[in-house]
Amino acid sequence: MPSLAILQKTNLSELDDPRLFREFAYVDGAWTAGSGEGGIVVVDPASGSRIGTVPKLTADDAEKAIAAAHAAFSGWSLRPAEERRAILRNWHGLVLQAKDDLARLMVQEQGKPLSEARGEIDYAASFIDFYADEAVRLNVETVTSHLPDADMQVMRQPVGVAALVTPWNFPAAMLTRKAAAALAAGCTIVAHPSSETPFSALALAELAERAGFPSGVFNVLTGSAATVVGAMTKSPLVRALSFTGSTEIGRLLYEQSAPTIKRLIMELGGHAPFIAFADCDLDGAVDRAISAKFATSGQDCLAANRFYIERPIYERFVAAFAERVRAMTVGEGMTDPDIGPLINGRAVAKQQQHVTDALERGARLVTGGKIASAGPNFYEPTVLADVPADAAIFREETFGPVAAFAPFDDEAEVLRQANHTETGLVAYLHTSDPARIARFSRGLEFGMVAVNRTKITGAPVPFGGVKQAGLAREGSRHGMEAYTDLKYICRDLG
Ligand code: NAP
Numbered sequence: 143m144p145s146l147a148i149l150q151k152t153n154l155s156e157l158d159d160p161r162l163f164r165e166f167a168y169v170d171g172a173w174t175a176g177s178g179e180g181g182i183v184v185v186d187p188a189s190g191s192r193i194g195t196v197p198k199l200t201a202d203d204a205e206k207a208i209a210a211a212h213a214a215f216s217g218w219s220l221r222p223a224e225e226r227r228a229i230l231r232n233w234h235g236l237v238l239q240a241k242d243d244l245a246r247l248m249v250q251e252q253g254k255p256l257s258e259a260r261g262e263i264d265y266a267a268s269f270i271d272f273y274a275d276e277a278v279r280l281n282v283e284t285v286t287s288h289l290p291d292a293d294m295q296v297m298r299q300p301v302g303v304a305a306l307v308t309p310w311n312f313p314a315a316m317l318t319r320k321a322a323a324a325l326a327a328g329c330t331i332v333a334h335p336s337s338e339t340p341f342s343a344l345a346l347a348e349l350a351e352r353a354g355f356p357s358g359v360f361n362v363l364t365g366s367a368a369t370v371v372g373a374m375t376k377s378p379l380v381r382a383l384s385f386t387g388s389t390e391i392g393r394l395l396y397e398q399s400a401p402t403i404k405r406l407i408m409e410l411g412g413h414a415p416f417i418a419f420a421d422c423d424l425d426g427a428v429d430r431a432i433s434a435k436f437a438t439s440g441q442d443c444l445a446a447n448r449f450y451i452e453r454p455i456y457e458r459f460v461a462a463f464a465e466r467v468r469a470m471t472v473g474e475g476m477t478d479p480d481i482g483p484l485i486n487g488r489a490v491a492k493q494q495q496h497v498t499d500a501l502e503r504g505a506r507l508v509t510g511g512k513i514a515s516a517g518p519n520f521y522e523p524t525v526l527a528d529v530p531a532d533a534a535i536f537r538e539e540t541f542g543p544v545a546a547f548a549p550f551d552d553e554a555e556v557l558r559q560a561n562h563t564e565t566g567l568v569a570y571l572h573t574s575d576p577a578r579i580a581r582f583s584r585g586l587e588f589g590m591v592a593v594n595r596t597k598i599t600g601a602p603v604p605f606g607g608v609k610q611a612g613l614a615r616e617g618s619r620h621g622m623e624a625y626t627d628l629k630y631i632c633r634d635l636g
Pocket of ligand 1: 307308309310311312334335336337338365366367368371372386387388389391392394395409410411412442443539541567612
């Protein structure tokens, strides 16, 4: 089987379950090459070698897939919620059973360190588990009538076909966070995974098929995003669109969705501030700063991009952080280093551009600052100190392993600097002063605030941003809202 030979060639040991590696799209319960010419070659970002090819579906193929999802909708949505829960539970169990293979596939196409890939599979599975149970809790409420002789009911109903568009940095978890919520609500889905990392989504589709999702309910469409996602946004049959990716593409899809008034969920870019006051636990804050910056090699929308440290601890903080960074390992994901490859050459160029720009504006290079010896897609974990506010790295998301520091003297000033962004996704605060925690919890213009810790996300809590960081929420019961409409029924009793 050529696909396995390729996996072996690129040093990935053979998958325990070879059928998880699929070089086809999954439409209406069948694996298909579509009708497009050629395919999209997927490469290992560590070595640049070819992993495999996925089909380039045409707009016509995408429309047929949407029609299949639409045809499957009434059967799926009318099934008793317990049956939807049972199938989601099957899927959850199969994903956990296949964890090693799914993690290896992810390392191969995404590059992230193996232990992070394994962690992502657990995280991905947790959304399926959570929403399996939520399927039976889509409540029906009754209302005490304000009208004479009337009986009132409010129910939530699934909207129909949901389009899911996912990025390459969390190729499994971003799919399950969307798909599990939509499927639990009773929607059917057409998903487009990033062409950089389609194989994780296709493996999840294989497991979904085994779990018992009926034909047409779960579809994964590979191909040029402009073509495939363009067909989704254009289609009046697609009622909801959930997108995770850059703000730029989010804006485009928002516009494309306007003519058909789609329900939108958008999880867009981040540009997180990390604020540490002199009264914080310095060692703990440094540990958390490392984790907030370097998870997924810095390619994380939650990655801390701007470190503001109160002046009395500034030099000590930067020195302790840099010491940890100098000890970091950089290498191919299967060797489980601290830092893996970046996704492609454009990502590497962006690191270099942000470093050069900061240095030209007077920043100090503490460590790193160049392409790593492991290969052209690897960038050294880097620390920049005394970064001026007008440097590019303080104005836009870096999405890589470069940490930028600046001192501050005043609480109001640092709050203003932290809020000086349109991408209000997450902010990190380190202080032991309860009154300050209360002031910042209110004052930080972000959808999520992490106080004296970094790991804050999970299936039961709402994930999302304010301002131009996005729309609506994923995770928690709120993550099902955009996949459902409220219906009010008033019956006359007269
Ligand atoms: P991206 O370029 O916006 O791509 C995201 C998705 O959109 C991919 O499936 C991509 O497909 C598709 N796409 C690209 N161009 C398109 C077009 N013209 N029409 C329709 N779809 C299109 O973003 P990315 O580079 O993959 O991801 C990085 C960004 O995502 C960062 O800004 C990061 O902060 C953000 N992100 C946010 C969250 C969150 O939850 N807030 C989580 C993770 C990432 P192709 O890859 O096939 O082009």
